[in-house]
Amino acid sequence: MTVIERDVDAMLIPSGDKVLLPAGSELTVVQTLGGNVTVQDPYGQLFRIDEKNASVLGEDYAAKVKAKEDAASEAAPGEFHEEQVWEQLRTVYDPEIPVNIVELGLVYTCKATPLDEGGQRVSIEMTLTAPGCGMGQVLVEDVRQKVSSVPGVKETQVELVWEPQWDQSRMTDVAKLQLGWM
Numbered sequence: 001m002t003v004i005e006r007d008v009d010a011m012l013i014p015s016g017d018k019v020l021l022p023a024g025s026e027l028t029v030v031q032t033l034g035g036n037v038t039v040q041d042p043y044g045q046l047f048r049i050d051e052k053n054a055s056v057l058g059e060d061y062a063a064k065v066k067a068k069e070d071a072a073s074e075a076a077p078g079e080f081h082e083e084q085v086w087e088q089l090r091t092v093y094d095p096e097i098p099v100n101i102v103e104l105g106l107v108y109t110c111k112a113t114p115l116d117e118g119g120q121r122v123s124i125e126m127t128l129t130a131p132g133c134g135m136g137q138v139l140v141e142d143v144r145q146k147v148s149s150v151p152g153v154k155e156t157q158v159e160l161v162w163e164p165q166w167d168q169s170r171m172t173d174v175a176k177l178q179l180g181w182m
Contacts, residue, residue: 001028002039008056013038013046013095016134021047029057034093034100034142037061048095048138080120080152082112088146089124095135099178101126101143105170108161112153119154122147126158127166136160 003026010021021027027047031038035051054061089107090100101107109125124143128136140158148156168181176182 001026002057003027004056006056008049008053010039010047010049010053011095011135011138013048014134016136016138019047021049027057031093031095031098032061033098034091036093036095036142038095046096048135078151080112080150082110084150085110085112085122085147085153088150089143091146092139092142094129094139097129097179099171099175101139103172103175103178104129105172105175106139106166108164115154117154120152121155121157122150122153123157124159125161127161129166131162131165 004021004023006023008021010019011017012019026042027039028041029037030040030046032054035054037049037051037054037057039047039049039057041047049056054064086102089110090102092101093099094101094104094106097104106128107124107126109123111123112120113123115121124147126140126143128139140160143158144156147153147158171179171181173182
């Protein structure tokens with residue numbers, strides 16, 4: 001358990017509502033996958049704290065954020081490779097499920113198209129495990145940001161789709177193993 005020393009913006013899970021967690025809040029870290037942090041208060045409510053604010057949880061989180069920022073600033077621009085897009089998609093996690101969106105089977109299509117002026121447009125169609133999930137736009141923005149960071153990507157389009165409807169059969173064996181379903 002961590003007691004935060006300053007107010008921090010967070011997102012209520014699963015509604016996606018923005019909230020302010022006040023200084024003095026007691027939080028337990030539930031998940032740190034993909035950079036963002038899922039925490040739980042003593043009443044069982046889950047919140048997502050964005051990676052940029054994770055330092056509120058202590059020095060370990062501050063050091064991780066700093067290391068990631070340093071690595072990003074040192075990364076040399078390179079040639080576009082579609083596998084790098086998939087690598088970035090594998091760093092996006094549903095804040096309630098400790099499995100990335102690729103292994104969950106939430107990414108239906110990912111297509112790179114060369115642009116006349118150079119670079120690539122990456123178009124992604126994805127879904128959610130439940131249509132009413134309030135975190136949908138948050139996940140879409142996570143995907144947009146991470147895919148846009150891939151060298152050579154000039155445009156990123158992410159669309160939430162509902163057909164075909166997601167079900168557990170879309171999960172990979174890796175996801176099923178991670179969740180203890182195999």
